[in-house]
Amino acid sequence: MGFQESFKALSDPTRRQIIELLRNGKMPAGEIVDKFQMTGASISHHLSILKNAGLVTDDKQGKYIYYELNLSVVEEILGWLASLKEEK
Amino acid sequence: MGFQESFKALSDPTRRQIIELLRNGKMPAGEIVDKFQMTGASISHHLSILKNAGLVTDDKQGKYIYYELNLSVVEEILGWLASLKEEK
DNA sequence: ATTACATTTAGATATTTATCTAAATGTCTA
DNA sequence: TAGACATTTAGATAAATATCTAAATGTAAT
Numbered sequence A, B: 001m002g003f004q005e006s007f008k009a010l011s012d013p014t015r016r017q018i019i020e021l022l023r024n025g026k027m028p029a030g031e032i033v034d035k036f037q038m039t040g041a042s043i044s045h046h047l048s049i050l051k052n053a054g055l056v057t058d059d060k061q062g063k064y065i066y067y068e069l070n071l072s073v074v075e076e077i078l079g080w081l082a083s084l085k086e087e088k
Numbered sequence C: 001a002t003t004a005c006a007t008t009t010a011g012a013t014a015t016t017t018a019t020c021t022a023a024a025t026g027t028c029t030a
Numbered sequence D: 001t002a003g004a005c006a007t008t009t010a011g012a013t014a015a016a017t018a019t020c021t022a023a024a025t026g027t028a029a030t
Helices: A003-010 A013-024 A029-034 A040-052 A071-083 B003-010 B013-024 B029-034 B040-052 B071-083
Strands: A056-061 A064-069 B056-061 B064-069
Touching (some): A003 B003, A003 B013, A013 A056, A013 A064, A013 B003, A029 A040, A029 A064, A040 A064, B003 B013, B003 B040, B013 B056, B040 B056, B040 B064
Antiparallel strands (some): A056 A064
């Protein structure tokens, strides 16, 4: 993980929308797919990038894989950005 | 501008380092170049991406071009990230 | 005016990335 | 156990990106 992957993950508009969707709680992959005009394979790719960056976690429950926002990574990024406001 | 360009700009490690350098105040392009093992042309390219994203401003004074961090864009990103902590 | 300096622009190349279609994997249900 | 469903993986392609060298631009100093 690290900022590299986090910011790269956030630099794509589809992935930012996915993250916004997940603000209200976990959601299965298929339901996420339904919100976009893009193949499931593409969304799956985006989800794996978000997961790799630590921004989401996944939880397999039988047929479904639930994705959930991981706020601790969001906090790390917030911390870095906030530090820019102070001289070193 | 917009989040698209901001996050893309922040997704490169060289550009994040440039931003950290500018935490302590403005700096001319050449001095920034000196901090990296990369050609001036490449740094210039990175600076133009940061500028295009609104993350830095430039101020030409004779021979030198001073770059300065623009915290208002940092604040916008902070705002978006912070909003992820609240349900919609 | 010439030269030197500071920075950017242009053009080229190799790498990364977003997306697609098709195929594979795993799980449930009839 | 077949078939349907949910999701991912593989492989391909087009577009974007980071970097370089070389050339251009603009400014200052001699």
